[in-house]
Amino acid sequence: MELLNETKLKQLLDRQEIVALVNDYCNAADRHDQEKMRSLYHPDALDDHGSFFSGLAMEFIDMLPQIQAPMAILHHNVTTVNIKLDGDRAEGEIYILAFHQINTDEGPMDLLIGGRYFDKYSKREGLWKFSHRAVVADWANLHPRSIVNLDNPIIKGSLIGKPGTADPSYEFFSLLKRGERSWGDVIE
Template identity: 65%
Template sequence: MTPKTREQQLDELLDRQAITELIMAYCNAADRHDHVKMRTLYHEDAIDDHGHFANGPAMDFIDRLPEIQAGMAILHHNVTTVNLKLDGDRAEGEVYILAFHKVKDQGDGYDVLIGGRYFDQYEKRGGVWKFSHRAIVADWAYPATPSAVRLDHPFLAGAHIGRPGPEDPSYAFFSLFKRGER
């Protein structure tokens, strides 16, 4: 195999960074319930397999997100290990995640921490990397009923408290990060 030129290595590094930023933007869009931003992350003909929530066109999944997320008091996606393989204008990724969910119910709600992976296929079209296929794989779940989340804990006294949607304090703090944008 012929060694890659420095230019090829730099191009690959830039592609890897763009895909990593795409993955992180997904987490932000999911946690902030930013469906406009979420739509910008997938190609129009992309597929999303989120198990019983949705399996088919990604745009259909995004259309259902307000309903799916309505019961979520807190969503918190954390990416850990990212394994990427690039091949020109297409790539594949196995992305490890920890996703915390505080679900509303009649009482204190309940928590579900999920350890899993995304199996991703990406394509660069018009110079922009987006998801062409994303599938969630659950490796484990850690439930807690009732919820163990306590926003009134003394460690949080005086802290800004994150929220799904446009009321999240990040929108008032940042001037460069905009709701609905990558």
């Protein structure tokens, strides 16, 4: 019975670390934090972002500043998480809602995507990271003219999120730091 409980506890901790990895990815993307993003993938990991990129994840991360430059707002939200563990490897189907406000020559436009990440993870040297991630779009809602209104009186005085280090979270938090994972201290 004790061995069964130890196995379940290990699986629970592994699953939680993978969920934290997925959430860290969203945070890194939204804050344009390439250092943190790089820490989430194994060096030989693959990433498939459709027409943006398909290949080695580190090469994709090198391209992120250019890809994200016109994006005034990125807001990724994880919904349904399905993870299957098998020792030091795992797979996940992660449902996502991702809002993008993109600056164009005609002014800002909004894109809301509902989709999934098809993920493969592996645990190396005691740490779970992505070994392969593929983005799947299930639907998209496009507004050629942005409907975002951050000047609305209802949010007057509120902190306003921004990409990069201008985001107010970097002044507010002392434990959640730029470039660092939220989970993953190796305890063995």
